Amino acid sequence: MKTMDRILRSIKNIPAFPATAQKVAAVMGNPDYSITHVVNIIKFDASITANILRIANSAYFGVRRISSLHDAVVFLGQENIVRAIQVSGISKYFKKASGYGLNGPELWRHSVGVALMTQIISRKISGREDTKLFTAGLLHDIGKVILGEFVDDSIRRINGLVNDHGYSFIRAEEEVLGMNHAEVGGKMAQQWNFPQDIRDSITYHHRPDLMEKGENLFCWIIYLADQVCLMAGVGGGADGLAYWGLKDVIEILKIRQKDVEMGIIELLKDLESAKELIEII
Amino acid sequence: MGVADLKVSDNPHDILVTYALGSCIGVAVFDPVSKVGGLIHFMLPDSTLDPEKAREKPAMFADTGIPMLFKSCYELGAEKKRILVKVAGGASILEDSNYFRIGQKNIMALRKIFWKNNVLIAAENMGKNCNRTVRLHVGTGEVCVRIPGEEMIKL
Numbered sequence: 001m002k003t004m005d006r007i008l009r010s011i012k013n014i015p016a017f018p019a020t021a022q023k024v025a026a027v028m029g030n031p032d033y034s035i036t037h038v039v040n041i042i043k044f045d046a047s048i049t050a051n052i053l054r055i056a057n058s059a060y061f062g063v064r065r066i067s068s069l070h071d072a073v074v075f076l077g078q079e080n081i082v083r084a085i086q087v088s089g090i091s092k093y094f095k096k097a098s099g100y101g102l103n104g105p106e107l108w109r110h111s112v113g114v115a116l117m118t119q120i121i122s123r124k125i126s127g128r129e130d131t132k133l134f135t136a137g138l139l140h141d142i143g144k145v146i147l148g149e150f151v152d153d154s155i156r157r158i159n160g161l162v163n164d165h166g167y168s169f170i171r172a173e174e175e176v177l178g179m180n181h182a183e184v185g186g187k188m189a190q191q192w193n194f195p196q197d198i199r200d201s202i203t204y205h206h207r208p209d210l211m212e213k214g215e216n217l218f219c220w221i222i223y224l225a226d227q228v229c230l231m232a233g234v235g236g237g238a239d240g241l242a243y244w245g246l247k248d249v250i251e252i253l254k255i256r257q258k259d260v261e262m263g264i265i266e267l268l269k270d271l272e273s274a275k276e277l278i279e280i281i
Numbered sequence: 282m283g284v285a286d287l288k289v290s291d292n293p294h295d296i297l298v299t300y301a302l303g304s305c306i307g308v309a310v311f312d313p314v315s316k317v318g319g320l321i322h323f324m325l326p327d328s329t330l331d332p333e334k335a336r337e338k339p340a341m342f343a344d345t346g347i348p349m350l351f352k353s354c355y356e357l358g359a360e361k362k363r364i365l366v367k368v369a370g371g372a373s374i375l376e377d378s379n380y381f382r383i384g385q386k387n388i389m390a391l392r393k394i395f396w397k398n399n400v401l402i403a404a405e406n407m408g409k410n411c412n413r414t415v416r417l418h419v420g421t422g423e424v425c426v427r428i429p430g431e432e433m434i435k436l
Contacts, residue, residue: 101429155430162410168375227374231383232324233284233303233412238429240411241303245374245381257380261330264383265341268284268324 003150004178010146011184014093017192020045021089028078035073038081043069051088051280052081060116060274079131087112090138091281099148100237101155105281107145110235111138112278116270117225120263125221125253133221136201139194140222143185143202150177155238162242169239170206182206206243220252224260232264234271282322285341289319289353293420300414302370304384306343306391306407307415309367309436310350311422312359318419321350325383326390343390366400367424367436369415371407384408404436 001009023041027033042049049069056063056072061084063075073081094108102110115137122130144151151158154176161172170180186203201219204211205226208219223246230241249255271278282288282299290297297320299307311318321340328335328342339345354364368391373384388407395402406413406426414427424436 159430227381231304231374231381233301233305236301236303236412238412240409240429241372241374241384242410243374245376247380250380257382258330260381261325261383264324265331265334268341 002178007146007150007177007179007184008187011187011191014146014188014191018045018048018089018092020048021085022193024085025082028082033078035070038073039069042073042085048085048088051091052084054276054280055084055087056080058274058276060270060277079129082131083134086135086138087277087280090135090142093142093145095281097145097148099144099150099152100239101152102235102237105278106235106237107141107148108235108281109278110229110237111141112274113229113232113234113267113271114138114140114222114225116274117228117263117267118221120266120270121221121225121253121255124259124263125255132195132198133218135194136198136218136222137225139185139189139198140202140205140226141181141185142188143181143183146188147173147177147179147181147184151181151238159238167242168206168244169242172242180206207246209246209248217252220249224249224253224255228260228263228267232267234267282320284322285324285338285346287319287321287340287346287350287353289317289350289357290419291315291317291357295419297417297419298414302372302413302415304370304372304387306368306370306387307413308347308350308391309369309415309417309424310354310359311365311367311417311419311424312354312363313365313422314363315358315360316419316422317354317357317359318417318422319350319354320415320417321346323347323387326386343387343394347391347394361400364400365403365422366395367404368402369406369413369424369426369436372410372412373408375410406434406436 056066094104097104115134118133118137119129158172161167173180189199201222208223299322305324323346328345335345371384371388374381411428416425426434
């Protein structure tokens with residue numbers, strides 16, 4: 001079987017996204033939702049409940065000593081409860097993953113790093129956080145969960161194209177495997193019924209310049225957050241920093257070199273306070 | 282060792298390691314006579330960006346961290362004229378901009394500091410776009426650089 005067909009088959013066979021997470025997001029979308037209703041959905045899912053209690057006590061969310069699901073839902077608030085559920089749901093797929101010279105926990109650490117960085121950038125440019133961006137950050141490299149083993153099997157050929165022929169890592173993936181990890185991730189998110197903007201920001205996270213013109217700020221933020229994490233060495237693997245720098249990002253996000261450097265300092269602090277999110281797997 | 286971290290040791294059984302440098306730089310120093318070794322993983326070139334942070338975590342910046350690395354080694358008996366310096370890291374995103382230059386800025390800051398202080402770099406593996414892990418064996422002073430998917434490099 002051709003490599004690409006094997007990749008496509010692996011995407012088809014990926015386990016469904018946890019139904020609890022989807023249901024909660026739908027219920028909380030309604031402004032009149034009741035906390036009891038949310039608790040009733042979550043409480044039947046023992047693993048998500050346990051994870052939420054761990055995550056809820058993270059310094060990153062600024063609350064302390066939460067010991068019941070009801071308290072977690074009350075004190076965390078809608079946005080953070082959705083984040084906690086996404087962390088719990090998405091981290092599962094990284095548990096047994098490996099690839100790019102990294103193990104699952106290291107790949108996951110990068111995903112959390114990018115999610116935290118999207119919030120730093122979002123606070124900087126719009127003065128507020130954005131839960132959807134946080135989710136997209138957690139998911140941006142989900143394609144590596146499937147592509148990892150294929151990349152490791154062909155790492156010498158891929159590295160050869162990068163080192164000797166000036167390919168970016170995603171172009172080398174396409175050339176050797178027929179698909180890159182961003183495309184694979186976009187297809188996985190489609191299978192899980194994530195909304196279009198999240199899917200696009202995964203598919204184009206290394207090349208937001210190739211997206212059709214329109215409302216694509218979202219994707220540029222994921223792009224910059226990822227680049228910053230690669231520079232800071234947060235979960236960096238065999239792909240290193242072999243991705244194109246796109247100077248348009250300065251204009252589009254109105255962000256300066258100094259903001260990026262300050263952002264890195266803030267990221268280190270957030271990574272420390274969010275260690276429960278990283279250690280969840 | 283983590284990011285923005287610094288360690289020194291005179292225990293010959295110690296191995297100091299720092300992972301996935303990205304654009305950050307790892308500086309390994311070793312005095313072969315006193316057998317004192319040290320390693321720093323700094324992240325940014327210039328502490329004027331955030332002086333308060335620099336006081337709290339001097340190892341975050343080249344200009345506050347590198348002098349502290351040397352001083353910490355002197356405290357264990359190392360002498361400047363005998364210290365061997367090996368450096369790795371400072372990778373960059375592929376070029377298309379004059380913007381994402383944290384790797385290059387780190388390399389420039391490092392060279393300037395050593396130049397000003399008359400310190401020679403004995404060996405280096407810097408730049409390009411790969412991630413590096415650095416190990417310093419305190420017993421022997423051996424410094425190894427590991428790039429994922431490639432053979433181990435002895436500096």
